[in-house]
Amino acid sequence: xxxxxxxxxxxxxxxxxxxxxxxxxxxxxxxxxxxxxxxxxxxxxxxxxxxxxxxxxxxxxxxxxxxxxxxxxxxxxxxxxxxxxxxxxxxxxxxxxxxxxxxxxxxxxxxxxxxxxxxxxxxxxxxxxxxxxxxxxxxxxxxxxxxxxxxxxxxxxxxxxxxxxxxxxxxxxxxxxxxxxxxxxxxxxxxxxxxxxxxxxxxxxxxxxxxxxxxxxxxxxxxxxxxxxxxxxxxxxxxxxxxxxxxxxxxxxxxxxxxxxx
Amino acid sequence: xxxxxxxxxxxxxxxxxxxxxxxxxxxxxxxxxxxxxxxxxxxxxxxxxxxxxxxxxxxxxxxxxxxxxxxxxxxxxxxxxxxxxxxxxxxxxxxxxxxxxxxxxxxxxxxxxxxxxxxxxxxxxxxxxxxxxxxxxxxxxxxxxxxxxxxxxxxxxxxxxxxxxxxxxxxxxxxxxxxxxxxxxxxxxxxxxxxxxxxxxxxxxxxxxxxxxxxxxxxxxxxxxxxxxxxxxxxxxxxxxxxxxxxxxxxxxxxxxxxxxxxxxxxxxxxxxxxxxxxxxxxxxxxxxxxxxxxxxxxxxxxxxxxxxxxxxxxxxxxxxx
Ligand SMILES: Nc1ncnc2c1ncn2[C@@H]1O[C@H](COP(=O)(O)OP(=O)(O)OP(=O)(O)O)[C@@H](O)[C@H]1O
Ligand SMILES: [Mg+2]
Numbered sequence: 063x064x065x066x067x068x069x070x071x072x073x074x075x076x077x078x079x080x081x082x083x084x085x086x087x088x089x090x091x092x093x094x095x096x097x098x099x100x101x102x103x104x105x106x107x108x109x110x111x112x113x114x115x116x117x118x119x120x121x122x123x124x125x126x127x128x129x130x131x132x133x134x135x136x137x138x139x140x141x142x143x144x145x146x147x148x149x150x151x152x153x154x155x156x157x158x159x160x161x162x163x164x165x166x167x168x169x170x171x172x173x174x175x176x177x178x179x180x181x182x183x184x185x186x187x188x189x190x191x192x193x194x195x196x197x198x199x200x201x202x203x204x205x206x207x208x209x210x211x212x213x214x215x216x217x218x219x220x221x222x223x224x225x226x227x228x229x230x231x232x233x234x235x236x237x238x239x240x241x242x243x244x245x246x247x248x249x250x251x252x253x254x255x256x257x258x259x260x261x262x263x264x265x266x267x268x269x270x271x272x273x274x275x276x277x278x279x280x281x282x283x284x285x286x287x288x289x290x291x292x293x294x295x296x297x298x299x300x301x302x303x304x305x306x307x308x309x310x311x312x313x314x315x316x317x318x319x320x321x322x323x324x
Numbered sequence: 325x326x327x328x329x330x331x332x333x334x335x336x337x338x339x340x341x342x343x344x345x346x347x348x349x350x351x352x353x354x355x356x357x358x359x360x361x362x363x364x365x366x367x368x369x370x371x372x373x374x375x376x377x378x379x380x381x382x383x384x385x386x387x388x389x390x391x392x393x394x395x396x397x398x399x400x401x402x403x404x405x406x407x408x409x410x411x412x413x414x415x416x417x418x419x420x421x422x423x424x425x426x427x428x429x430x431x432x433x434x435x436x437x438x439x440x441x442x443x444x445x446x447x448x449x450x451x452x453x454x455x456x457x458x459x460x461x462x463x464x465x466x467x468x469x470x471x472x473x474x475x476x477x478x479x480x481x482x483x484x485x486x487x488x489x490x491x492x493x494x495x496x497x498x499x500x501x502x503x504x505x506x507x508x509x510x511x512x513x514x515x516x517x518x519x520x521x522x523x524x525x526x527x528x529x530x531x532x533x534x535x536x537x538x539x540x541x542x543x544x545x546x547x548x549x550x551x552x553x554x555x556x557x558x559x560x561x562x563x564x565x566x567x568x569x570x571x572x573x574x575x576x577x578x579x580x581x582x583x584x585x586x587x588x589x590x591x592x593x594x595x596x597x598x599x600x601x602x603x604x605x606x607x608x609x610x611x612x613x614x615x616x617x618x619x620x621x622x623x624x625x626x627x628x629x630x631x632x633x634x635x636x637x638x639x640x641x642x643x644x645x646x
């Protein structure tokens with residue numbers, strides 16, 4: 063526990079003294095704010111149009127949950143931003159230790175690989191929270207100002223989804239970072255992997271064969287959809303948690319074997 | 325304290341360390357000497373548990389490095405060739421982090437921190453960022469890091485590199501002061517360092533051990549003969565023939581005459597000295613003997629001799645095969 067905490071603190075320290083963390087958080091806030099505003103404007107315009115049409119033709123407005131639409135739009139923006147920003151969050155985490163030779167300190171200290179990896183992962187998760195939590199301000203605005211207010215539970219499920227998706231992406235990025243000593247290479251490969259995981263369901267088509275179902279299952283954003291609708295399904299929860307576990311496990315294997323070769 | 329048996333490390337097809345065996349007793353300081361690429365760093369990395377050997381066994385502080393790495397790591401302080409530092413951390417924060425992951429007792433972290441800072445001459449540098457320190461000071465932080473958990477065993481890869489002469493002396497004193505309670509292995513290219521600090525030396529070349537002995541024995545025994553410098557007054561015209569009469573004298577050469585004497589260099593072979601015979605001969609033939617001294621062969625010469633002998637032997641073997 064102490065090793066884990068020491069590792070996490072050190073990692074947080076390293077993350078937050080580098081300008082990367084501030085640039086990341088800054089860009090993330092700017093973009094989430096901007097997109098939230100754009101979505102809001104679009105949805106309002108759309109509703110106004112509907113109301114206007116209804117008045118003109120004397121029909122009743124079709125039922126449309128504006129605040130839910132805003133939240134869904136917003137959560138899908140969050141997921142896209144994460145796909146772009148996570149590679150930058152994780153790129154240096156192990157690659158930089160290798161390059162600077164500080165991995166030599168870590169691997170000759172009485173630390174288990176589990177403590178090392180979990181410490182680093184936890185620090186990344188903290189950074190993720192630092193990015194996600196303040197965006198709740200937007201959603202709370204919607205909660206207090208819109209009529210009827212979107213159910214709080216729906217919003218929370220959406221955030222849980224973003225958090226789990228972020229965790230799965232971070233674990234993947236951590237693994238890629240353990241494969242190289244070059245940060246840029248790590249970032250590019252991580253992003254490449256994300257794109258594959260993102261668009262993979264397009265290659266699966268709509269078939270019901272085992273392969274296409276499996277491929278669709280692997281698409282990392284498919285599992286996210288339900289969360290944005292406020293639906294909590296244990297199947298998706300299991301998917302993301304296994305994804306995280308797999309990422310961390312592969313990182314450990316990679317640490318072991320790169321050690322053998324070096 | 326440390327037993328190494330038939331250690332071999334290959335990087336792909338390249339063998340960095342081959343069948344290395346040695347032992348270090350408790351409280352001893354062992355010097356690891358060898359030219360660039362000899363395999364010093366590789367051996368030390370294996371002993372510190374950074375990576376496993378391809379073959380062989382190493383027992384450190386009673387634990388097998390490959391089977392119980394955590395137990396070994398708890399007891400070893402390791403200074404890698406490039407000090408493993410985080411530039412954006414202050415010296416204090418860094419040493420505190422290392423103390424935590426090395427398992428220093430929580431209550432003692434503060435006092436250990438102060439102690440190693442003083443020992444490594446970092447008293448004032450605590451709040452400074454490591455990236456702002458000069459190379460020598462970074463090396464000191466590296467050393468402090470290795471000492472922080474007061475380990476039984478220290479593995480120091482070129483500990484005095486980058487330090488100024490005064491600091492080199494201080495670090496050597498520090499290392500010597502560790503002897504007795506601590507077992508130390510240090511690697512270096514600097515030969516005087518070995519004779520000054522180490523009780524035993526291992527000379528390694530091309531991944532193989534070429535000699536293990538005390539610094540004194542190495543310089544004495546390997547010479548296999550003496551080089552004697554004489555200063556002789558009077559006519560030295562037939563001094564060569566005269567001295568070559570003495571058994572074991574290999575060669576005699578006369579240098580440029582000075583104002584009142586001529587320098588003469590005598591090389592002998594064999595284990596027994598013939599200095600007294602030379603003196604008798606010189607005085608007996610009516611010449612003036614101003615000085616007679618043996619030129620002691622330095623560790624540098626031994627080193628070069630050993631490492632080139634090895635190559636010559638290898639070449640000879642290769643020649644035969646062809
Ligand atoms: N990661 C690596 N991959 C392949 N070969 C390596 C690697 N590291 C070292 N070697 C090779 O192993 C041999 C021993 O290297 P090592 O670093 O142990 O030498 P050294 O005695 O420490 O030299 P120096 O005095 O220059 O520090 C060298 O031939 C080197 O080229
Ligand atoms: Mg070296």
